[in-house]
Amino acid sequence: MTESALETDRAAGALPNRGSDSHAVAARFSALSHPARIEILKHLSASNSCCCREVVDRFDLAQSTVSQHLKILVEAGLVRFESDRQRSRYAVDRAALADVSASLNALVNSCCSGR
Amino acid sequence: MTESALETDRAAGALPNRGSDSHAVAARFSALSHPARIEILKHLSASNSCCCREVVDRFDLAQSTVSQHLKILVEAGLVRFESDRQRSRYAVDRAALADVSASLNALVNSCCSGR
DNA sequence: ATCGTTCATCGGCGATAAACGATGGACGGC
DNA sequence: GCCGTCCATCGTTTATCGCCGATGAACGAT
Numbered sequence: 001m002t003e004s005a006l007e008t009d010r011a012a013g014a015l016p017n018r019g020s021d022s023h024a025v026a027a028r029f030s031a032l033s034h035p036a037r038i039e040i041l042k043h044l045s046a047s048n049s050c051c052c053r054e055v056v057d058r059f060d061l062a063q064s065t066v067s068q069h070l071k072i073l074v075e076a077g078l079v080r081f082e083s084d085r086q087r088s089r090y091a092v093d094r095a096a097l098a099d100v101s102a103s104l105n106a107l108v109n110s111c112c113s114g115r
Numbered sequence: 116m117t118e119s120a121l122e123t124d125r126a127a128g129a130l131p132n133r134g135s136d137s138h139a140v141a142a143r144f145s146a147l148s149h150p151a152r153i154e155i156l157k158h159l160s161a162s163n164s165c166c167c168r169e170v171v172d173r174f175d176l177a178q179s180t181v182s183q184h185l186k187i188l189v190e191a192g193l194v195r196f197e198s199d200r201q202r203s204r205y206a207v208d209r210a211a212l213a214d215v216s217a218s219l220n221a222l223v224n225s226c227c228s229g230r
Numbered sequence: 231a232t233c234g235t236t237c238a239t240c241g242g243c244g245a246t247a248a249a250c251g252a253t254g255g256a257c258g259g260c
Numbered sequence: 261g262c263c264g265t266c267c268a269t270c271g272t273t274t275a276t277c278g279c280c281g282a283t284g285a286a287c288g289a290t
Contacts, residue, residue: 022153030148034278038137038222045226052237062280067238069278086236086287092226101223104216107153111160111207149248167267177250182268184248201257201266 020103028100031076036061037069044079044092051087135218143215146191151176152184159194159207166202 032038036059043058044050056066070090073079077096082089147153151174158173159165171181185205188194192211197204 022150022157026148026150026153029144032219033141033145033148035137035141036278038141041222042137042225053235061278063237064239064281065279071238086285088237094223094227097223097226101216101219104147104219107156108209108212108216110157111212112209151248168265178267179251179269180249186268201255203267 020106025100025103025107028076028078028103031072031078032100034069037073040066040069040073041078041092041097044090045094049089049091051084051089053087055090135221140215140218140222143191143193143218146187146193147215149184151180152188155181155184155188156193156207156212159205160209164204164206166199166204168202170205 032041039059040055043055047054052063052067052070055070056063059066061069070079070081070088074081074090078093078100080091080093082091147156154174155170158170162169167178167182167185170185171178174181176184185194185196185203189196189205193208193215195206195208197206
């Protein structure tokens, strides 16, 4: 972790968090910043729940690559993981997704109201 | 640009755009995927319009680094640029930002309705 | 017990991102 | 003209991403 750039804010005192930590928000956007992951999200939500293989068949990416993308989505908290036998079930965490959307809305609002 | 992963979709024919091109959406999220850029956005919107220097003073990043971040935001279409004498004025493009927010909302909705 | 399937992880590779210092162009002021 | 300021860009370094094939664990079925 770079842990330097924005720490100015903290170091400069004052502003403890200022609403939602931009670091955390950025992390979630980061998970959404790849077309494959967006498509995977759509696919997951359409099928309600998928195993890795299913996704692999859908997009022609190597299984390892898909697994990686799924991992990133899970780590970002956007997708929930559940081990089911030898399969792995992945499902969109709609609440979390809505939350990200809310964060963005908040940012947009802060940009407009702060005008 | 990798231009390989999701191109499967295109190459496989059919789906020309499927609503909003996930590629384009991902690109915008990518611009938002760095904490510094989020903070810069907030700062820009608070001050309505800033020159580069102003941002540099605010966050302790090198001038070149800030300039780069600003460039990324401009290229993503989230910030508008205007050359004003020897200064450079940067201002949030609120419409574009709202647009990104709308894209995300659409994604969330497609995830919930597609259930 | 031996396959076949599913999946996560490792190691490697090329490409991109992120940060910086240094350079030089464009202006304004002296 | 000569500085000082503001800024974009270049070149470099380091870290991370994105992709893959290969490996091995876990499990079901035969």
